[in-house]
Amino acid sequence: MTTNGNPVLRVEDLSVAFKTKHGYAEAVRGLSYDVMPGESVAIVGESGSGKSVNALALLGLLPRTARITGSALFEGEELIGMDPDTLRKIRGRRISMIFQDPMTAFNPVFTIGNQIAEIITIHDSSVSDNEATKRATDLLDLVGIPHPERRVHQYPHEYSGGMRQRAMIAMAIANSPTLLIADEPTTALDVTIQAQVMETLAAAQEETGAAMVLITHDLGLVAGVADRVQVMYGGRIFERAETRELFYNPINPYTRGLIQSIPRLNEERGVRLNPIPGNPPSIIRMPKGCAFSSRCEFRTQVCMDQPAELEPVTDGHWSRCHNTATLPPVDDPRLIPGGAGR
Amino acid sequence: MTEPILEVENLVTHFPIKAGFFRRQVGVVHAVDGVSLAVDERETLGIVGESGCGKTTLGRTILRLEEPTSGRVLYNGEDITDASNERMRDLRAELQIVFQDPYASLNPRHSINDIVAEPLLVHGWDRKKALDKTGDLLKAVGLLPEHGNRYPHEFSGGQRQRIGIARALALEPAVIILDEPVSALDVSVQAQVINLLEDLQDQHGLTYLFIAHDLSVVRHISDRIAVMYLGRVAELADRDELYENPAHPYTHSLLSAVPVADPDLERARNRIVLEGDTPSPSAPPSGCRFRTRCPIAQPLCAEAEPEFTEISPGHFVACHYPVPPGQSLVDLVGSSAAAAG
Amino acid sequence: MTDLAAPEKEAVTPVVDIGEVEGLSEKPESFGRQAWDRFRRHKVAIAGAVMLVLIILLFIFAPMFTPYAPDEPNVLERNQGPSLNHPFGTDDLGRDLMARVFTGGRVSLLIAFVVSLLATTLGTLLGAIAGYLGGFTDTAVSQVINLFLAVPLLPVLLVFAVRFGSNPISVALLLSLFLWIRAARVVRGQFLTLKSMEFVQAARAMGAKPMRIIGRHVLPNTLGPILVEATLLAGLAIILESTLSFLGLGVKPPDTSLGVLVDEAKGFITDRPTRILIPGSMITLIVLSINFLGDGLRDALDPTSRVGD
Secondary structure, three states, X not given: OOOOOOOOEEEEEEEEEEEEOOEEEEEEEEEEEEEOOOOEEEEEOOOOOOHHHHHHHHOOOOOOOOEEEEEEEEOOEEOOOOOHHHHHHHEOOOEEEEOOOHHHHOOOOOOHHHHHHHHHXXXXXXXXXXXXXXXXXXXXXXXXXOOHHHHOOOOHHHOOHHHHHHHHHHHHOOOOOOEEEEEOOOOOOOHHHHHHHHHHHHHHHHHHOOEEEEEEOOHHHHHHHOOEEEEEEOOEEEEEEEHHHHHHOOOOHHHHHHHHXXXXXXXXXXXXXXXXXXXXXXXXXXXXXXXXXXXXXXXXXXXXXXXXXXXXXXXOEEEEOOOHHHOOOOOOHHHOOOOOOO | OOOOOEEEEEEEEEEEEEEOOOOEEEEEEXXXXXXXXXXXXXXXXXXXXXXXXXXXXXXXXXXXXXXXXXXXXXXXXXXXXXXXXXXXXXHOOOEEEEOOOOOOOXXXXXXXXXXXXXXXXXXXXXXXXXXXXXXXXXXXXXXOHHHHHOOHHHOOHHHHHHHHHHHHHOOOOOEEEEEOOOOOOOHHHHHHHHHHHHHHHHHHOOEEEEEEXXXXXXXXXXXXXXXXXXXXXXXXXXXXXXXXXXXXHHHHHHHHHOOOOXXXXXXXXXXXXOOOOOOOOOOOOOOOOOOOOOOOOOHHHHHOOOOEEEEEOOEEEEOOOOOOOOOOHHHHHHHHHHHHO | OOOOOOHHHOOOOOOOOOHHHHHOOOOOOOHHHHHHHHHHOOHHHHHHHHHHHHHHHHHHHHHHHOOOOOOOOOHHHOOOOOOOOOOOOEOOOOOEHHHHHHHHHXXXXXXXXXXXXXXXXXXXXXXXXXXXHOHHXXXXXXXXXXXXXXXXXXXXXXXXXXXXXXXXXXXXXXXXHHHHHHHHHHHHHHHHHHHOOHHHHHHXXXXXXXXXXXXXXXXXXXXXXXXXXXXXXXXXXXHHHHHHHHOOOOEOOOOOOHHHHHHHHHHHOOOOHHHHHHHHHHHHHHHHHHHHHHHHHHHHHOOXXXXXX
C-alpha cells in the first residue's frame, strides 16, 4: 500500500438525501474518506447502510431528485456538481464501476467485443476499430475468458453469469483507470464462480495499478482483498482501520456484533451464534442519537440523545462511539489472528 | 438404530423443455437425477450446492409441490409419492416448508393473523381458536401477538421470515424443509433467525432439511451434510467429517472457495479455483458429472458413473478417485501436474 | 409434538427487540387502504373519475329536465344552431340535439358497460383456467387468443356487424366476442406468474384446495390488473361502437348512440359544425376520462409502487 502522495479520491462531508412522502430521507450522512493510489478500500455494510448510494453519488448515477451535498475530489477535480458531459468523460476512463448485475451493464444487441471496443474508442478517437477489437480480445484473455478470439464476437446472452462479470471487469479496465469501484461484484454468483471473479479482479487491479473501492456485505471477501476497511451503518462510517486491525481488534460495538454474528466454516459443534438484536434502522426513521443505539448492548443515555463523532482511537483506527473508553476488551476467541481452522 | 423419519429413494425429477406451436418436448432438465437420503428424527440434514444443483427441486419434490418422475419418498415408512390427494392433505400437516424469499412468500394482501392462521383454517380449525393460536405462534418466533393485524410490507426481511416460520409451525409438523431460509437476510439478522430455528428445534423436537448455498451456515446448523452437484449427491457425511476430511474434489473446491472472515487465514489459503462454469442440467456430462471441471479427472471419469460408496462409517462419496483423508486437493493437483509434465 | 400454547413453553425464545415495528404508525395499513391513498393522490385519475361521474349523472337525470323528447320532430325548428331553447341546437328533422346526445350517450355508455362486464368476465374465466391449469388447456386457450390477435379487428367486426348488428345489445355482444381476449391475456399472464410465487406454493404446501388457492391467493392479487383492463375495455368499446355506428353498421335508427349522432351529422359539417362537434367531443371526453381513471387504477393497484420506498 502506498500512503505517500495525494489521495486519488477524497470524499468530504458527503450527504445524499432522497425525497419521500415523509420528507427527505438521508441515505448517506456526512461521509468523509480518502482512497490512496493503488490501495484497496472496502466499504462494508448491511442493506440501508448507504454503501452503494455513496458510490452512485460520486459517479453522478443517482436520479436527479436526490439531493447531494459535500465534496468528492477525484485527482483534484470536484465530482459533485460537475457538469454531466465532463463527468461522463471521467466515467469509464479514469474511474470505472463494476456492478452486481452484469446483465444490465451490457447492451443485449451488441457483441461483448463491440462494447469493450466502444469504450476504448469513445475515450481515445485515435484508436482504429480494428485495434480496439484486438485490444478487447486481449482484455478478455486477461480476465480469463477461454477462446477470447471467438468469444469477443459473442453477445451478452451467450456468456454465463460468471463470464459476464469477468467481461465487465475487462470493460472496466479497458482504459487503465486510476480508480475501480466494485459494488457487490460477486453477490449474484455461486461461490466457486465468485472465487474466479475475485481472482480476476485482483489480477486486473494489479495489471492497471488502480485503486479500488470494494463495496460489499461479505466480511470474508474483505478479509481477502482489502488494505483498509470502513464499516458503514445508517449512512455513516462507524469504524475505519487497516484490515487486520479491524478484524482482530474491532473497537466499535457494531463491528464487533457483525463479526460475532457470522457462522464460521471452522467452528466447533454446538457453538451458539451471537446475533445483534433488532433490525438495521430505516433511513426514513433514524434514531435521534447514535444510529446503532437501539441495538447496542453498551448504550448509555448519551447514545440515545446525540449522535457520536468518528474519532481516532489509535493511529489509523477510527471509531464512532460515545463509550470507546469504557468498552470491555474483546474476549471472543474467534478474533485471534490466524483463527483455529484449516 | 431407529427408523429414519424421512427417506428418499432414488428420487428423480425431470422437467420437460417444450417449444414450438404444438409445445412439443424438445429436451429434459435433469433437476434431480437419482437422489437417495435418509433423515433421522430430530436431526438436521444440510443440503448444500450451487445454483442448478437441484437442491430446491429436491425439497419441493419431497413435499410433492413438484411431482417426482420416479423414485420414492417415505415418511415414517409410508410411501407418500403415490398417496391420494386426501391422504396427502393430512400428511402436509406433518411436513412443512419455509421459503427463501421473505417478500414473495407472504401474500401482500393478507394480515399477519390471516397468514399464520391459514394452515389451521385449511385443516378445519374454527376461526376463533385459530386466531388464539396465532398469537402464541407469533410469540414463539419472537414477535408480539399485537403484530397480527398488520400487513407483511410493514415488516423487515428478518421479521417476515419469522412470520413464515410461525406459519410453518402452525400445524405442529414433525419435519420442516428450510429452503434457503436466511439467504436473503442481512448478516446481523441472519444469526437471529438461525438461533431461532435451533431453539424451535429443541423445543418441538423438529427434524430439519436445511437447504442452502452458504457452507458456513450449513455447517453451523447441520448434523450431517449432503453436497449436491447437477442433480446428484456428490458427498454425504457428518458435518465435522465433511469439513475435516472431504473426499470429493467438488467438496474440496467448494470449501476452498468460501471466503473466511479472518484476514491471516484467508490470505494464507491455497485456494483451488475451479475452471469454467457448471454445465447445464439439461445436458449433464457423461460419466461423473463433475469431471468437466475436476482438476484431477482421469479417462475413467468420462466413461463410468461413480458409485455412491461408503468410504468410512457414515461417509459416502460418489467419486472414482476420492481424496484420501488428511490430504489437500491442492497437493494432488500439484503432483498430477508434475506427473503430466 | 409439544403444544405451542402450553404455558411452560411460553417465552422460551426471548422476544427480541422488534425494531422498526415499534416506530410504525398507529393504524395498520391494509393493501386496499394504501391503494386508495395512492389513487387519491393521482390528480389526473381523480379528474377522470369526477368527470365520468358527472357525465353519467347528466345522462341519467338530464332528460328529466329537457322538455323535448329525443325523437320528437319539429319542422319549424330544423337545423338550428345552439340557442336558449335548444342549447345544442336541432337536427335536420328539428329534433332537440341535447335530448338526443343524452339519450345516445346513455346507449353508448350502456354498450361500454356491457362489453366491459362481459368481455372481462369471459376473459378472466378463460385466462384463469388456462393460466392455472397449464398444459393442454393452456395451449388450447393460448392458440385461440393468438388466432383472435391475428385477425384484423375492424374489417372482421364490419363483416359481423352487417349480419348481426343493429340494436345496442347485439352490438355489445359482438364487441364482447372480440374483446375478451384482451382480458384473457392479462389474466393468464398474472395467473402464470402468481402460480409460481412462494406464497401460493406455501398454500399448496399446507394442503389448501385449488379453489381456496385461487379464491384467496391468486384472484385477489389479479384484481388490480383485471379492473384496469375492464376500464380500458370500456373506453375501447365506446370508440368501436362509434366507429361501427358511424359506418352505419352498428346501432341503427330509430335507436341512437353517440356514433349514430356523428353519422347523422356528417352531411352538415360545413353548415352546422356544432352538430358533429358536440357528440364528437362527448365521445372524446368520455374515453379520455375512462383512460385517465384506468391510468390511476393501474398505478394505485400496482403492489410494487410502495409508499415511501
